[in-house]
Amino acid sequence: MHETKQENVTIDDNNNGTHNLDDGDVINLDHGDPMMFYPYWKNIDNECSVTIKASDMISYLANPKEPDFIYQMPEFIDAVRRMHRVVGNAVTDGRYIIGGTGSSQLFIAAIRALAFTVKESNTCNNKHIPVVCAEPYYSFYKEAMEQERSELYKWQGDANTFKEESGPYIEVVTSPNNPDGRSRKPVVNREEGLLIYDLAYYWPHYIPITSPADYDVMLFTLSKTTGHAGTRIGWAVVKDQEIAKKMKKQILLMSIGSCHEGQLRATKLFHFVADRYEHDAYYEHEKPPMKPNLFDVEGLFDYGHRTLAQRWEKLRAAVQHTGTINLPNFSPGFCNFFGKLTHPTPAFAWLECKTGEDAEILTQKTKDPSKEWLTVWFRCLRKIY
Ligand SMILES: Cc1ncc(COP(=O)(O)O)c(C=O)c1O
Incomplete structure (x- = not known):
């Protein structure tokens, strides 16, 4: 969401005390944008930049040795595997890693690959293969599928x-889910089901890694891992060779691979994040100045979790003032990555109106004087994400 600075606003709690909010950023309810990561990266701009010369990366080919995947940089794949190993959020050994232009592109590639596989096995009797996802779901899925026709x-x-x-179907399982932040499992649970796990938010800043x-x-994206949404880098982790082959073919047909500069940047960012945590473990028993200065910077996941936790705290405080909105509660869980109990701090807040009114419609009516609390409330809060 875009961060738009407003003047400071105070919410008056019916003379029961005032709750001062230290800034007046606007919540953009239309779309998400991971600008919360900006201060983190700004702080280490010079240590984590990539220089690209005019003569660099001219060729289509990034890895001529891999005949069916020539456009994929091997160093990017290695960095993806390292990130997952350090965080412990996905198995990548013996799995195929497929890069794409954001996980949005990989989502389409995965749907097509699975659908072609079903078609080849001839079990769908020429009818459309249904694609489903439990509500509430990320609106992109529906729009993208409907556009495809x-x-x-x-x-x-x-x-x-x-x-x-009976019959084959594809179910998308988004966990933790956008928009409600819940951990999810498949709901249809039939043998003929093919599953795509969108794990964009399965990182320690958002949820305990169990x-x-x-x-x-499985689909992942740089936009939710480090926040670099504009770099448009995502990756799929795929078990089956044939599915992986089909997905690579789709990426080749859609965009002849993904941007090499983007892969290079993601590689740099991943190694920085991973180095930071691996150095922490390595230097655990050492005292400064043995520890290099760079690694005195807060780890990305610590920063992300801390920032989101502060925003949730603020949001909950403001919601209490309105008395009109419910926010979901999340139970803490043991996070293997942090080595302690942590609370989920989702990137999105799923609002429920206690009155039973449609919160989406309400948020569009903030000019209505009877809904003035909403205007105040939205003006006061920093975006969650
Ligand atoms: C669940 C989920 N998957 C995928 C994406 C899109 O990721 P990308 O930026 O890589 O296209 C988003 C973006 O909001 C998302 O919420």
Whole structure:
């Protein structure tokens, strides 16, 4: 969400005391933008920049030795594996890593690859393969699927109300979920189901890491890991060779691979983040000045979790003032990465109106004087994410 500075605002709590909010940033309710990571990276600009010369990366080919994946930089793949190993959030040994232009592109590639696989096995009797996801779901899935107007697959909405009792289907499992922050499991649970796990937010700043995810098709993105959304880098971790091959083919057809500069930048960022935590472990028993200065910087996940926790705290305080909105509560869990109990701090806040009104419609009506509290409330809060 765009961070727009406003003047400071005070919420008057009906003379029961005032709650001073230290800034008056506006919450943009339209879309997310991970600018909360900006101060972190600004602080280490020089240590983590990539220099690209005019003559660099001219070729289409990034790895001529890998015939079916010539555009993928091997150092990017190595850095992805290292990040997952350091964080412990996904199994990557023996898995195929496929880079793409954000995980949005990989989502389409995965749907197509799975649908082609079903088609080849001839179990779908020429009907569209249903694609479902439990509500509330990330709105992109529906829009992207509907735009495709594919002859192979069709968006069928909420997995909870999916009634077909036989035949193949694709279910998208987003965990933690956008928009409600919940951990999720598949809901249809039939043998013919093919699953895509969108694990964009399965990182320690958002949720406790309880075990390495090990699913057939998993999607991740730089935009939610380090915050570099504009770099447009995502990756899929895929178990099956044939599915991986089909996904690579799709990426090749859509964009002849993904931007080499982006892969290089992601590689640099990943090694910085991983170095920071591995050095921490290495230098655990050493005292400064043995520890290099650079690693005195707060780790990215510590920064992310701390920042989100502060924003949630602020949001909960403001919501209490309104008395009109419910926010979800999340139980803490043991995070293997942090080695302690942590609270989930999702990137999104799922608002529920206690009155039963549609919160989406309400938020569009903030000019209505009877809903003045909403205007104040939205003006006072810093965005969560
Ligand atoms: C659940 C989920 N998956 C994927 C994406 C998109 O990721 P990318 O920026 O890599 O396209 C988002 C962005 O908000 C998201 O919330």
